[in-house]
Amino acid sequence: MCGLPGCGRAATLPRPSAKDITQLQYVSTRGKAPALGFDDALLAGLAPDGGLYVPELWPHFAEATWAELAGRPYGDVAKAVLAPLIGDAIEDEALDAIVAESYAGFGHAAVAPLKQLGPGEWLLELFHGPTLAFKDYALQLVGRLFDHVLTKRGQHVTIVGATSGDTGSAAIEACRDRNAIDVFILYPHGRVSEVQRRQMTTVAAANVHTIAVEGTFDDCQDLVKAMFADAVFRERMRLSAVNSINWARIAGQIVYYAFAALSLGAPSRKVSFAVPTGNFGNVFSAYAARRMGLPIERLVIGTNRNDILARLLTTGEMTIEGVEPTLSPSMDIQVSSNFERLLFELMGRDGAAIAAAMAQFRREGSLKLGAAQFKELTGLFAGARVDDETTLATIRRIHESTGELVDPHTAIGIRAAEARRGCSATPMVALGTAHPAKFPDAVARATGIRPPLPARLGDMMTAPERLTVLPNDLKSVQNFVRTKTGAAS
Numbered sequence: 001m002c003g004l005p006g007c008g009r010a011a012t013l014p015r016p017s018a019k020d021i022t023q024l025q026y027v028s029t030r031g032k033a034p035a036l037g038f039d040d041a042l043l044a045g046l047a048p049d050g051g052l053y054v055p056e057l058w059p060h061f062a063e064a065t066w067a068e069l070a071g072r073p074y075g076d077v078a079k080a081v082l083a084p085l086i087g088d089a090i091e092d093e094a095l096d097a098i099v100a101e102s103y104a105g106f107g108h109a110a111v112a113p114l115k116q117l118g119p120g121e122w123l124l125e126l127f128h129g130p131t132l133a134f135k136d137y138a139l140q141l142v143g144r145l146f147d148h149v150l151t152k153r154g155q156h157v158t159i160v161g162a163t164s165g166d167t168g169s170a171a172i173e174a175c176r177d178r179n180a181i182d183v184f185i186l187y188p189h190g191r192v193s194e195v196q197r198r199q200m201t202t203v204a205a206a207n208v209h210t211i212a213v214e215g216t217f218d219d220c221q222d223l224v225k226a227m228f229a230d231a232v233f234r235e236r237m238r239l240s241a242v243n244s245i246n247w248a249r250i251a252g253q254i255v256y257y258a259f260a261a262l263s264l265g266a267p268s269r270k271v272s273f274a275v276p277t278g279n280f281g282n283v284f285s286a287y288a289a290r291r292m293g294l295p296i297e298r299l300v301i302g303t304n305r306n307d308i309l310a311r312l313l314t315t316g317e318m319t320i321e322g323v324e325p326t327l328s329p330s331m332d333i334q335v336s337s338n339f340e341r342l343l344f345e346l347m348g349r350d351g352a353a354i355a356a357a358m359a360q361f362r363r364e365g366s367l368k369l370g371a372a373q374f375k376e377l378t379g380l381f382a383g384a385r386v387d388d389e390t391t392l393a394t395i396r397r398i399h400e401s402t403g404e405l406v407d408p409h410t411a412i413g414i415r416a417a418e419a420r421r422g423c424s425a426t427p428m429v430a431l432g433t434a435h436p437a438k439f440p441d442a443v444a445r446a447t448g449i450r451p452p453l454p455a456r457l458g459d460m461m462t463a464p465e466r467l468t469v470l471p472n473d474l475k476s477v478q479n480f481v482r483t484k485t486g487a488a489s
C-alpha cells in the first residue's frame, strides 16, 4: 500500500538506479585511499589518507523517477534515495526495517513538515526527532546502519565523543540499545545546561555511558583525541566515531531535501534552500541532492559571526580566524570540515590537488580559489552573515508575523533566505535545524516567551540521571572505558 490511510493504492516503491549501480564505490577526496563500498566507508568515517569519502560517481534519477516519489511518505523517499547510494552493501529488507524504525518515534506524522512563513517562503522543520535537532534525521539511521553491519560481521565498536552540550545527545540517541555498540560521551562537568545534561543522562540504556569531566570542553576534546592517538587502546577497544564527516550522515540528510522539493512541485518546479551552516555537512547534502537530479536553483549558506564561509563566498578566499561564542553555538566553527567534499568537485575531483590545497590551508591558514572555481561556487551558492542582534530581531519578527517561535540557528537560516532571495519566483525553503525549546534563553530574550519542551520529552526533567564524574585525566577515563565497554570482556 502507498502508506496513506484508506487510499488503497497498491504501490511498489521505485528503487531507481539501484540495479544499475549495485557496486557504487566511495573514493577519498585526497585520492590515496582504496575505494570502499558503503558499509566499509560507514565504519571507516575518515579515509586513511586523511580525506573524506565521496561517491565515485553520483547516482542520477530521471525526472520520471522523482515524479513517482512525489507525495510519498518520508520513509518511502528515504528508501528510494538511499538505495543507489548503499548499493548491495545492505539488503533491501534490512534497509526497509532500518528506515521504518529510525523515524517511528518522531514527534510529527510528516517527519519533516513544511510550514509557510510568507509568499514563496517556507520553513522545513527538522526538529521532530528525539533530541530536537536536525542531526537526529541522519543519526537515527547511522546508529542502526552501524549496528546492522557490525552484527553481520560479528564485530563490536566503542564510540567515543566530546560535546559542549548541544550535540552529544544526538549521538547517544543514535547508539542507545544497539548491541554492537558502546557509546561514551564526555562533557564538561557543570558547564552544560540542565536540559542538555538531562538529554544525555536520563537515557536508560546499558550501552550508554555519560562522563562529566572535571574540566572544559577543550579538555574533553583533548581526552578523546588522546584516546584515538593511543594505538594500543584504540585497537583493543575498537574505537570509532559517528562525527559529521561520516558519508552516511550526508546520505541520510539528502532525504529531506528530496522530500521538501517534491512537496513543493519538483521535479517540474525548481526550489532553493537556505541552510544555517557550521561544518558544511547539511548544505553539502543539498548539493548531493542536486547532483542526484533534483532541480535546486540556489543554496544559501547562513553563518553567524563565525563567517568563514560567508567571506569565502564574497572574496573567494577561505581564511581562518578565532572562534567567537554566539547565540547559535552549533555553528561556532573555525573550519568547516565537510567543505573539502565540495572543493573536491570544484577542483575536478583531483585528489592530489586537494591534498596539496588542504596542506597549504593548514600551513598558512588561508586558501584562495581559482577564478573558474569561484565562478562555479557562486553560480549555485550564496552566503549571508547574521550577527546575534539580527538573529534576535529575526526571532522576534517571525513570531510577530507568523506566531511561530524559532530557535537562533533557524532564525539565521530564515534571515539568510530573505537576504539572498532576490526577485526569484522560486520557492525558498529555510531549514529549521533546532526546536525553539532547545535554546529557550535566546527565544525568551527575543520574544518574552519561554518555549516549553514538547510533551513527549516531559518526563526527562524528573527521570533518574546516570552519569560518572571523572577527573581531567586520560588514565582515569581510559580505565572507565575499559571496564564498561562490551568489547573489553
Ligand SMILES: *Cc1c(COP(=O)(O)O)cnc(C)c1O
Residues within 6 Å of the ligand: 133, 134, 135, 166, 167, 244, 276, 277, 278, 279, 280, 281, 282, 283, 330, 331, 409, 433, 434
Ligand atoms: C549541527 C548544527 C548546525 C550546523 O550544521 P552543519 O551540518 O555542521 O553545517 C546548525 N544548526 C544546528 C541546530 C545544529 O545542531
